Amino acid sequence: GAVVSQHPSRVICKSGTSVKIECRSLDFQATTMFWYRQFPKQSLMLMATSNEGSKATYEQGVEKDKFLINHASLTLSTLTVTSAHPEDSSFYICSAHTGGGYGYTFGSGTRLTVV
Amino acid sequence: GQNIDQPTEMTATEGAIVQINCTYQTSGFNGLFWYQQHAGEAPTFLSYNVLDGLEEKGRFSSFLSRSKGYSYLLLKELQMKDSASYLCAVRDRDAGNNRKLIWGLGTSLAVNP
Numbered sequence: 085g086a087v088v089s090q091h092p093s094r095v096i097c098k099s100g101t102s103v104k105i106e107c108r109s110l111d112f113q114a115t116t117m118f119w120y121r122q123f124p125k126q127s128l129m130l131m132a133t134s135n136e137g138s139k140a141t142y143e144q145g146v147e148k149d150k151f152l153i154n155h156a157s158l159t160l161s162t163l164t165v166t167s168a169h170p171e172d173s174s175f176y177i178c179s180a181h182t183g184g185g186y187g188y189t190f191g192s193g194t195r196l197t198v199v
Numbered sequence: 200g201q202n203i204d205q206p207t208e209m210t211a212t213e214g215a216i217v218q219i220n221c222t223y224q225t226s227g228f229n230g231l232f233w234y235q236q237h238a239g240e241a242p243t244f245l246s247y248n249v250l251d252g253l254e255e256k257g258r259f260s261s262f263l264s265r266s267k268g269y270s271y272l273l274l275k276e277l278q279m280k281d282s283a284s285y286l287c288a289v290r291d292r293d294a295g296n297n298r299k300l301i302w303g304l305g306t307s308l309a310v311n312p
Contacts, residue, residue, distance in 0.1 A: 127304040177241050181298055190241040
């Protein structure tokens with residue numbers, strides 16, 4: 085079946101630095117990638133939707149200059165958290181739309197801790 | 200507006216049956232999904248309904264009534280490993296025609312011995 089490989093699974097960074105999270109679709113082409121953030125004991129919050137070759141669409145309240153999304157190829161989408169602060173600490177998950185009824189495959193998530 | 204409601208928490212006993220309800224009000228509808236999520240992990244797909252009726256898949260079943268904006272997830276023969284959060288999500292389309300999911304807040308299910 086369709087697999088999305090997400091890396092890193094865990095990252096700890098210092099406040100003020102940037103962190104890049106990668107999601108790669110294996111054996112299929114992900115034309116659309118969804119990026120979510122999830123705080124403890126809360127549901128998934130959609131941050132942005134990216135389509136290959138075009139600019140990402142950000143949800144209301146999400147700073148596009150802080151959360152940079154690049155979807156330069158059909159198999160790779162990246163989320164860069166710039167100038168990270170402790171409040172950015174969260175669980176970040178990507179999900180690729182693969183088409184058809186079931187059509188969403190999730191990455192395994194990245195636990196970001198900003199100290 | 201977009202709204203999906205499901206109970207926050209539920210408790211059940213091992214071996215029993217539990218039903219998790221979900222009601223939705225969305226501008227569009229193109230299918231309803233149920234996902235299971237264990238703490239610290241990504242969601243895993245459980246079921247998908249786009250037409251009215253019951254979809255059965257082993258110990259898990261899901262029901263949809265589009266006219267009522269209602270779905271439920273039925274878990275039978277509960278096991279301890281079923282303790283998790285269960286997320287209801289409705290597929291809609293945004294202005295860019297992206298098939299995005301609108302998520303409920305999740306139901307935390309605790310299965311007790």
